[in-house]
Amino acid sequence: MQKTGLNAVLSIASMFALGSVDGALAEDVLRIVNNGGSVAEASRAAWYEPYSAARGVKIIEDSWSQEYARLRTQIETGDIQWDVVEITLNHMSLACEEGFIERVDWSQYLDPADFEAAGGVSDCAVPIMSVVGGLAYDADVFGDNPPKSWADFWDVETWPGKRGLLFRASTLEIALMADGVPPDQIIATLSTPEGIDRAFAKLDEIKDHIHWWKSGAESVQILATGEVAMAYVWNGRVANLNKTENRNFQYAFEAGFVLGNQFLAVMGGTPNRDRAIDFIVYASSAEPLAAFSNIMRYGPPNARALDFVDPELLETLPSKHMDKAYIQGGDAYVQFWIDNLETLTQRLATWAAQ
Amino acid sequence: MAVFFAVPIGTFLSRSVDNTELVGMLPNTMDAIESWDGAGLPDEPVFEALGEDFLAITDITAAAGLGRRLNHNITGYRSLVMRTFSGLRDHAGPLGRDELIQIDDRWGEPEFWRVLRQERGTFTSLYLLASLDLENTADGIHRTAPENRLFVDLLTRTLWISLAVTVLCLIFGFPLAYVMAASGPRLSNWILVLVLLPFWTSLLVRTTSWIVLLQRNGLINQLLESLGLIDEPLSLIYNRLGVYIAMTHVLLPFLVLPLFSVMKGVGSDKTRAAAGLGAPPLTVFRRVYLPQVMPGIIAGCSLVFVLSLGYYITPALVGGPRDQMIAHFIAYFTSESVNWGMGASLAGILLLTVVLLYAVLARVIGFDRLKVRQ
Structure with missing residues (x-):
């Protein structure tokens, strides 16, 4: 892939934007991009802060709206700004194929069987939350x-x-x-x-x-x-x-609902690959996942996490209704x-x- | 100027016709397919050339790039490329028609080969044609199927909405600027603050406040209902009306400010002289005042029109699917689907339309009047 003028300009612009971060990048920093909004708040409480405290790693957050071009330009310019990427199924599959996120043999770090019911881990990424799309109505009206x-x-x-x-x-x-x-x-x-x-x-x-x-x-x-x-x-x-x-x-x-997973993946070409894998394994383990579901009503894709979910909340999670689920995947x-x-x-x- | 403005834009726009990526990845095929007349399936040497090119692709990233590119021509080409690439991973022995068709039988369908023949040059017309709802098939260039015709409609809609918003801004902005220019400094400063206040609030906040006012159970509908003027809530938002209201509000300062500055500089001596010589008020306005403030009107209107052309957040928030503008799709192709050829092509066509419109405008009213004179 040739470097074009546009990419050169983009990379110069991003150098300015992230100049300070680049200088400070070392083992003890992990750069995570998420989908922003309330999901980011829940991620902070359930994953980033506990991980940061346990491992002594500073987490630098960024957010994106799944603009695939932002992945592509980083790879093409070689100016990698993220270590861990929160990504949707289709983009994840595409990025995995195109080499924009890293291939990881997850079975070395976790038990893939735990994730089977929710669609399973992929060659590149681990499902981190099962988002349900379904029918909602106002019970005061109907x-x-x-x-x-x-x-x-x-x-x-x-x-x-x-x-x-x-x-x-x-x-x-x-x-x-x-x-x-x-x-x-x-x-x-x-x-x-x-x-x-x-x-x-x-x-x-x-x-x-x-x-x-x-x-x-x-x-x-x-x-x-x-x-x-x-x-x-x-x-x-x-x-x-x-x-x-x-x-x-x-x-x-x-009525039946759609279940789509969001994934965590290791950014392609990141110098922080091991740290990124360590974080993903931590976040997708039972207790941190349950902590996330207790804040944000998205299903934990790791079946073991259900033991740690607040029993009162179980009914509002998709996990109890999986016979009606249409899982986007495969x-x-x-x-x-x-x-x-x-x-x-x-x-x-x-x-x-x- | 040339480096920071022309080069990036030029590079991006050139992507609308650039085909070097494809030709570079399939050099042998592109050479061999030259001799094929496009009827039926190509001869064995073309299959072999394609096989050779595929075997030369070493990593999956490159294969994915090739598939992505060809998928712009025919939906499904991407998976054909990926399947062929993985099917050839441990390939040994001869590689020709039988082997390729065995990996994926779509290599036995002429349309996939016609694409390669059509795209054998350094430049491609694919994106420009697609932006005009045209496609190049075996029997020449013709319009795309009705269910896929989008972009011509989108462009005319964009121009129409921008024009309507410009006219609305002029209707509301002209009297406002006039009152500001005609009143004393105290009142004029207050109006200026009121005009600028929304200008300093974020676009999202302003747009969202229109949603609060205009929605089905919003303030305006509640007011009209309590006054007994309507029985059913009016549809004031999520349609074209909502887009006009919100965009006019957002863009009004861009018309008022240049117009105000021109009006401020126009003294009252000429209008008084005309009135004193017996001209009726309408004639004074039309023949004496209006020509003097015309540069302000033209500057303000051009500004509003050009800014409107690029709007997409406001139409997305307060419009319906019939009110999306072209910038929405430029952004979609550029950042979401990463089809830069298509994004560049739509942007280029929009740019060209604006340049043409300005050329016509300059011809009709003269170039020097497009500039604001002091």
């Missing part, structure tokens, strides 16, 4: 006759009001779930042109009732203000909303989305604008 399935979500006659859906191509999976496609057939169905048409046809049914949300904050805001009657949202957000605003939103796990899933993400993103935008 208390007598709550929606119980994705078919109900589509039924705007019985349950009037707008529907919040995530404005991303992955929502096509939800459309197929609502159309009665069993979870293990979703990717096979989407892999055919007819399957894609079928998903769009399902979305057509409620097109005028959809409020497309683009950020996690927006998803709960439209629920809280009554802009939508029900929505596809991430479970941690709903739990927080109930807690902070004293509301009564219910999460219909029984080779076919990842390959499909890496190939098709751009095309389907464009098609969804075209469809939604018509």
Whole structure:
């Protein structure tokens, strides 16, 4: 890969931005990038501070919104700014293949069997939180006759009001779930042109009732203000909303839900590889993971962590409802989305604008 | 100026036609495919050349780069490349048509070969065509399938929204700037502070406060309902109306400030003279005042228009899917999907459109009037 003028400029800019850090980089510093927001706060309390205290390592945080270009430019310019990367499944698979994150033989450090139920560890990364995307509604509004399935979500006659859906191509999976496609057939169905048409046809049914949300904050805001009657949202957000605003939103796990893992990976080419592995092994072990789930309602991907989770919170975690889970993962899933993400993103935008 | 401005932008824009990465990775194939006429499948030597090129790829990162590049032409090419690469890892013996098709039968489909033939040059038209909702297939250049036509619509929408916001800013900004210029220093300073106040608050805060005001159960709907003016809440946000309101508010200072500074410099002697000579007020305004403040109007409007073209956070927050602007997709291709060819191409087309618009504008009203004169 050739170094271009753009990259040169970017690397000069980042040298200025991180000048002080570069100078101080030594064994006792670990640079972690996370997704920011409330997840970062929980990560700090559950992982960074205890790890820092136990190992005497200073942790330097950065945040990103999964802009893949930021990984790529660091590798291309050789100016590595991170040691540990919090990363989503699709980006993780792509980055692993392209060599932007390190391959690690995790079985040397932990027992992969502990992570099997949640989708397993990969060649490059360890799952660190299982984020649930599912159906949420206001129990104060639909208390007598709550929606119980994705078919109900589509039924705007019985349950009037707008529907919040995530404005991303992955929502096509939800459309197929609502159309009665069993979870293990979703990717096979989407892999055919007819399957894609079928998903769009399902979305057509409620097109005028959809409020497309683009950020996690927006998803709960439209629920809280009554802009939508029900929505596809991430479970941690709903739990927080109930807690902070004293509301009564219910999460219909029984309707079926999507389980997507966030991973921790070692940044490609980092001089701090051993320290990064040590941190990931620590964070993914039972007690720190449980500590995280006690703060943020995302499921611990390590089955052993469940013993340490506050029993009262277990019901609000996906771990109790795994028979209804559609786990995003596996080779076919990842390959499909890496190939098709751009095309389907464009098609969804075209469809939604018509 | 040349180093810090022209070079980075030029380098980035050149990515919209740059094809050297692909040609560099498949040198033998690109040579061999020259002799193929594009009908049916290519001859055995082309398969062998591709096999040779694949065997020369040593690391998976390079293979992934090749796959990513070809996936821009045909969805699925990436997995074809990756499967071929891993299928050849322990390969020994002859490598031609039978072996490649055995690894992945898509090598037996002509469309994947046509892409290689089409992309054999140092430059590619793929991204520029795609930005105009066109594609180059076996039977020539034609429009993409209706369900994928996005970018022409997106560009016209972007221009339309920017134009509408500019007009709205002028409608609200002109009287405001006039009052500021005409009133005494005390009042004028207060208005200036009020105009600048939102200017100093973060874009996100300003946009979010519009959400609070305009949403379904927001303040405005509650007020109208309690007054009995409406029965059902109005849709004031998450549509085009919300985008116009929020963007006009955010961009208003950019029109008011240059206009105010020009109006301030215009004395009242000429307008008084015109009135004294018997011109009715409308004529005084139209023929005497307006020409004098025209540089301020043009400067303010150009500023608002150009800034509007690049907006995407505000439309994303207060608009619906029918109100997304082109910058949203430039950002998507540049930082999220890392399709820099596409990002550069869309940015280039936007830049070209603006330059053309300005050329037309300069022709119509004259270049010197586009500058603010003291």
